[in-house]
Amino acid sequence: MKKRGWIAVAVMLTSILGLSGCFGPGIIYVAGTWSGFITWTSGPATSFTSPITLTLVQEEKKTEITGEIGLMGPGSKPFSISITDGTAGNGEFTIHASGVMDVVTPHANVQIDLEGKRDGDVLSGTGTQTNDGAAYTFSWSATLQASTE
Numbered sequence: 001m002k003k004r005g006w007i008a009v010a011v012m013l014t015s016i017l018g019l020s021g022c023f024g025p026g027i028i029y030v031a032g033t034w035s036g037f038i039t040w041t042s043g044p045a046t047s048f049t050s051p052i053t054l055t056l057v058q059e060e061k062k063t064e065i066t067g068e069i070g071l072m073g074p075g076s077k078p079f080s081i082s083i084t085d086g087t088a089g090n091g092e093f094t095i096h097a098s099g100v101m102d103v104v105t106p107h108a109n110v111q112i113d114l115e116g117k118r119d120g121d122v123l124s125g126t127g128t129q130t131n132d133g134a135a136y137t138f139s140w141s142a143t144l145q146a147s148t149e
Contacts, residue, residue, distance in 0.1 A: 026090070027062070027089050028088045028092070028093060030065060030088055030123060031056050031065075032056060032144050033053070033144075033146040034053065034055075034145060035052075035142055035143060036053075036140060037049045037051055037142075038071075038138045038140045040138045042136050042137045043134075045136070050072045051070075051071075052140055052142060053070035053142070054067065054068075054095075054142055055067045055068050055069075055070070056083075057148075065088055065095060068080045068081065068083060069097045071110075073103040074103070074104055077104075078103070079100075081111075082097060082099055084096055084097060093115075093118070094115050096114075097111065097112045097114075098110065101131065108131050109132055110129065110131055111128075111129070111130040112128070113128045114126075114127040114140065121144040123141070123144075124141040124142070125139070125140060126138070
């Protein structure tokens, strides 16, 4: 095969491997119990912080994340919601959780969307909490408390 032929084959293989995710950061592992804080960036609680806990389940070498998120409701009453969709890949992760804030009357439907990265024993990123249709943004950070690695 001529030199040009080899170059073309090398370029095609590099492209295929790059598109398939064989190069780059790949899957990040986030399983474990994480504890930290949300700092609200919009809404009536702008600049205030509140606690967040994440109990994340992820099989090794898999991208799917399940588990639950613990939050603080009005009157410092804790509640949790289940992760309904979560993915870890390309050095980042996204989590969607939904449930009911049952510590208020009437109960409120709550959704949380998190985007983030892992840096050692710290997860951090941005997110949105939607309570009965009203969305509020925040930044967040959580430290690993117990690993399942």
